[in-house]
Amino acid sequence: MNPLLTSAVAGLTAGGTYALLGVCAVFTYRLVAVVNFTGAAIGTAGTFVLIALFEVGFPIWPSVLAGIAAGTATGVAIGYIMTRWFGEASASTKAAVTVALLVGLIAVGLRLTGGQHPHNMPELFPGSAFRLAGVEVTIASVLTIGLAVLFTILSDLFLNRTKVGLNLRALADRPMAAELLGVRVQLLSLLVWGMTGAFTTFALMIIAPQRSPNFMTLSLLVVPALAAALIGVFRSFWRTLAGGIALGIVEGLASSIDSVSQYRSAIPFLVVLAVLLWSQREARWDEAR
Amino acid sequence: MSRLVVSNLSINRAELPVVTSVDLVAESGAISVVLGANGAGKTTLLEGLSGVIPVAGGTIAIDGRELQKARPGARSREGLAHVEQGRTVFRQLTTEENLRVSLHPSADIAEAYALFPELVQRRAVKASLLSGGEQQMLVIARALLTRPKVLLIDEMSAGLAPVIVTRLMTAVRKLADDGLAVVLVEQFAALALSIGNRAYVMRRGRVVYDGDCAKLRQSPDELHRLYLGEAESAVPA
Numbered sequence: 001m002n003p004l005l006t007s008a009v010a011g012l013t014a015g016g017t018y019a020l021l022g023v024c025a026v027f028t029y030r031l032v033a034v035v036n037f038t039g040a041a042i043g044t045a046g047t048f049v050l051i052a053l054f055e056v057g058f059p060i061w062p063s064v065l066a067g068i069a070a071g072t073a074t075g076v077a078i079g080y081i082m083t084r085w086f087g088e089a090s091a092s093t094k095a096a097v098t099v100a101l102l103v104g105l106i107a108v109g110l111r112l113t114g115g116q117h118p119h120n121m122p123e124l125f126p127g128s129a130f131r132l133a134g135v136e137v138t139i140a141s142v143l144t145i146g147l148a149v150l151f152t153i154l155s156d157l158f159l160n161r162t163k164v165g166l167n168l169r170a171l172a173d174r175p176m177a178a179e180l181l182g183v184r185v186q187l188l189s190l191l192v193w194g195m196t197g198a199f200t201t202f203a204l205m206i207i208a209p210q211r212s213p214n215f216m217t218l219s220l221l222v223v224p225a226l227a228a229a230l231i232g233v234f235r236s237f238w239r240t241l242a243g244g245i246a247l248g249i250v251e252g253l254a255s256s257i258d259s260v261s262q263y264r265s266a267i268p269f270l271v272v273l274a275v276l277l278w279s280q281r282e283a284r285w286d287e288a289r
Numbered sequence: 290m291s292r293l294v295v296s297n298l299s300i301n302r303a304e305l306p307v308v309t310s311v312d313l314v315a316e317s318g319a320i321s322v323v324l325g326a327n328g329a330g331k332t333t334l335l336e337g338l339s340g341v342i343p344v345a346g347g348t349i350a351i352d353g354r355e356l357q358k359a360r361p362g363a364r365s366r367e368g369l370a371h372v373e374q375g376r377t378v379f380r381q382l383t384t385e386e387n388l389r390v391s392l393h394p395s396a397d398i399a400e401a402y403a404l405f406p407e408l409v410q411r412r413a414v415k416a417s418l419l420s421g422g423e424q425q426m427l428v429i430a431r432a433l434l435t436r437p438k439v440l441l442i443d444e445m446s447a448g449l450a451p452v453i454v455t456r457l458m459t460a461v462r463k464l465a466d467d468g469l470a471v472v473l474v475e476q477f478a479a480l481a482l483s484i485g486n487r488a489y490v491m492r493r494g495r496v497v498y499d500g501d502c503a504k505l506r507q508s509p510d511e512l513h514r515l516y517l518g519e520a521e522s523a524v525p526a
Contacts, residue, residue, distance in 0.1 A: 163389070170379045170390040177377040180339055181391040182365035182435055 002134075007256035008249045009135045014224075015248020016144025017207040021221060022228030022240040023151050024196040029234045031159075031172045031192045035095040035226070038078055039200055041105040041219035046071020046201030047208050048109065048215065051119050060122055068201050075197020076190050083189040087175065102219065109215035121213040124205055140206050145245060147206075151199055152237040168192065224251075224268040230275045247271060290317045291352055291368065291438035291470055293338075298347035298357075300330075300337040307333045309494045310347070314487070315439055315470040320461065322485035322502055323474045326516050330494040331474040332374060335441045338472070339371035340364045351438055368438030374447060374474075376424040378416035378431075385412040387427055393436040401430035404460055422453035429460065439470045446477050458484050482506040490515040 021039055028036045050067030054060060078101060086094050113119070125139040159165035168188055171178045179185040204218055211217055224247050231243025247268060254264035293315040300308040308330045315321040323331050337344045340361035349357045356364045361371075379387050388398050402409045405426040411419060416427060425445050432440060442461065446454040454477065462484045465471045475481035482488060482502045490498035490505075490512070498505065498515050505512055 166382070166386055166389055169382060170387075173379040173381050174377055176341060176361070177373065177379065178390065179361045180341070180365055180371045180373070181431065182362050183390065184362060 003256055004253060006135050007252045009132060009137055009141070009252070010255070011248040011250070011252020012141035012245070013138060013144050013207060013210060013248070014251055015245035016141060016146075016148050017203045017221065017244075018224040018228050018247050019148035019241045019244025020144060020151055020203040021200060021225030022232065022244040023148060023155065023237050024200050025222075025225050025229040026232055026234055026237055026240050027151075027155055028192060028196055029229070031168045032079070032082070032189045033091060033094065033172060033175075034082055034098060035091065035234070036196075037095065037098040037102045037222055037226070038105060039196065039225060040204065040222040041102050041109070041215075042075045042078060042197045043071050043200030043202075043204035044109060044215055044218040045074040045105065046197070047121075047204045047213075047218060048113050048119075050205055051113075051121055051208075051213065054122050055120055060124070064124065064202075064205060067205060068198050071201025072194045072198045075193040075195075075200075079190045079193025082193075083186050087185075087189075102222070106216050106219050109219065113215050116214050119213050121208045123209045140210070144203055144206050147199070147203060148241055148244065152241050155237050164188065164191075223272075224248075227268040227271040227275070230272055233279075243271075292316050293369070293439040293470055293472070294348075294350050295338065296348045296350075298334070298337060298349065299345045300333050300342060301345045302333060302342070306345070307494050308337060311491075311494075311496050312499070313472070313489060313496070315472045317438070317468050317470050318465055319486040320465045320471040320473050320484060320502075321487045321489065322481045323472060323489045323491060324478050324481065324512070324516075325491035329491040331491055332443055333494075334491070335371060335443050335472070335474055338441055339369060341371070341373075365435055365437075368436070369441070370432040370435050370437035370439070371441045372428050372432050372443060372445065374444040376421065376428055378419070378424045378427050380417035381415065383413050383415055384408055384419065384423075384427055387416050387431055388434055391431045391434045393434060396434045396436050398434065401434055404433065404463070405430050422449050422456070425449065425453075425457060426460075429457070429464075433464065437469065439472065440464065441472045441474075443474045444476060445473075446475060446480070454480065478512060479506065479509075492516070492518055 025036055025039050028034055046067040049070035050063045053063035053066055082094060086097055125143055127139055128136040129139045129142040130137055159169055167183045171183060171185055171188055175185055208218060228240050228244035228247055232240030251264050251267055254267060255261045295311060295313040298308060298311045299306060311334060313321065325331050336342045338349055340359060344357050348355055351368055354367060356367055388401050392398060407423060408426055408430065411423055416424060419427065445457055458480055461471060461473060473481055473485065482505055485502040488500060488502045488505045489496050
């Protein structure tokens with residue numbers, strides 16, 4: 001069995017999660033014009049509701065539903081803050097506000113969940129789905145990637161084939177012009193925040209058992225997610241999806257190489273840096289023309 | 290028959306009064322033209338009417354229903370449409386998609402194409418690629434499809450060729466003739482007065498003339514004085 005292939009396949013679950021979180025980040029950016037640093041923290045809040053209920057003895061699937069509901073509600077609450085008070089702010093101001101909210105969420109989350117105290121995170125989908133070239137591919141990997149692909153396809157269909165999607169695209173382009181035409185801007189914005197909150201929460205529930213399930217670690221999964229979104233230039237769902245999966249695979253590969261494995265958490269930063277440098281190069285080219 | 294009645298309206302920007310104690314009426318079938326030099330408060334007035342910015346005092350009512358505290362979307366659903374200055378098309382959407390965003394359940398996109406047949410062959414083109422004149426036609430048509438009772442239009446002629454401006458003015462006159470109440474803010478006074486019914490001239494945030502368009506059109510000297518401020522008390526009793 002090829003150890004590199006095993007490592008690459010092991011990175012698929014993380015890749016699927018990065019992809020889904022990245023696609024959610026692009027969805028939020030394209031539709032409500034916010035680079036959302038709280039994406040993973042919103043999902044983490046929902047995941048910890050699942051953990052809390054499970055730890056006190058609630059059955060698992062009702063706890064999952066309660067967790068998704070909590071993640072959706074957290075997303076809507078943050079969306080309310082962003083649309084109510086920062087709707088007309090610049091993109092950089094909005095991004096800064098979400099960074100501040102992320103810090104606040106992590107602080108409150110760590111306080112409520114006992115900091116680094118270990119938690120009993122149930123594995124929702126244990127076991128292997130199938131073997132690929134002699135390597136076990138877990139159900140969790142298939143599910144996270146499947147969920148990311150599903151969200152990407154649904155996003156494309158929703159935005160291009162439905163009236164609500166059309167209104168959302170108009171809202172993303174010119175919020176005030178859309179509102180002046182009677183589009184229910186606040187309601188649609190909250191819908192976007194709620195939808196991404198629900199999907200993010202479910203993705204984090206799947207990946208949490210493989211990570212150190214504390215509030216800060218899970219919330220900071222936003223970094224590889226934004227790296228994936230950057231690969232898609234915050235525009236293309238499919239490029240973001242591919243970028244997220246590739247990031248997970250590269251991380252998996254890095255973990256199998258002793259000399260680089262201790263630096264593997266820096267990979268998203270390197271990707272962000274590389275993409276930004278590349279985009280600057282294009283900007284210089286445009287300027288020179 | 291619909292009627293927009295604005296009473297004693299005041300609007301501030303950055304806590305400074307920009308519009309002060311304005312009274313204005315727009316009725317079905319008529320065009321109320323709002324004129325004034327740059328900085329007179331015309332655009333601020335329209336933005337206050339549609340809810341883009343909050344008002345500091347006074348009332349805005351359509352057919353007796355007060356709207357001054359409602360959000361812009363709610364005012365739109367009550368029948369107030371605002372065509373902003375700067376041709377605010379949704380750039381990434383096609384012409385037809387722009388029209389579908391605002392489509393009221395009782396409206397038909399064919400109405401927009403009937404008003405501006407020029408848009409038919411541009412229906413699948415991204416709005417950012419339309420000419421300035423086509424974009425202005427699109428935003429007026431888009432507003433029309435919300436089924437408004439009152440249409441506010443801000444500086445629709447800015448940056449357009451005279452032949453296009455004339456075309457747009459004709460279309461706006463037709464909308465009024467079909468029963469809309471129109472409030473038209475314009476820099477090209479002579480052209481606006483030629484299609485308007487009632488004229489308001491604003492200076493430093495106040496209405497300094499409220500009267501007949503035809504009368505003002507025949508008195509260019511008076512209009513000039515109103516713009517420049519030598520006739521503070523020209524509001525007819």
